[in-house]
Amino acid sequence: MRLLLFRHAKSDWGDANLADIDRPLNSRGKTASVKMARYMKEQGLQPNQILCSTAQRTRETLARLLPTLTQETQIHLVSDLYQQSEDDYVGLIRRYGGRAQNLMIIGHNPATEDTALSLSGTASSDAIADIQEKFPTGALAVIDFDIADWSELQPKTGHLERFVKPRDLKEDLD
DSSP: EEEEEOOOOOOOOOOSSOOOOGGOHHHHHHHHHHHHHHHHHTTTTSEEEEEOOOOHHHHHHHHHHGGGGOOOEEEEEOOHHHTTTSOHHHHHHHHHHHSSSHHHHHEETTTTHHHHHEEEESTTTTHHHHHOOOOOOOOOEEEEEOOOOOOOOTTTOOOEEEEEEEGOOOOOOO
């Protein structure tokens, strides 16, 4: 099974009156989320289930991913992904993941980073060190597991297959 941990793209801090949950993407975030969505399509990183935070910036990140999806995908907006963004998402993945072969979480930091580090037992190249340095907005961690159901998920049992940041990608993927 594969877990795609996708941190929302860069949000707009321009309106001090907006509640945190209501902050939209800024122009850089819109561009980065489209770039990452194209990368995921090109690389065959296609979720069959997505758990997305209810925050505006995560929903806008999801909206830019939708046109690139090539298979039927169940999408669930999960308020706990926003409310528990100070903890890791392991419990939520166990509870909501079911048997999805390719499960994507669109969430927030520090929970996205903490989840990636908590679940990754092995990694390719310097990916763990890269995540520890910073899990920036719009970044994606891809972690593979040898389990049949997400309820079986345990710390340090995954292989961090890759960690990709928007700035790592060339401007045009076509």
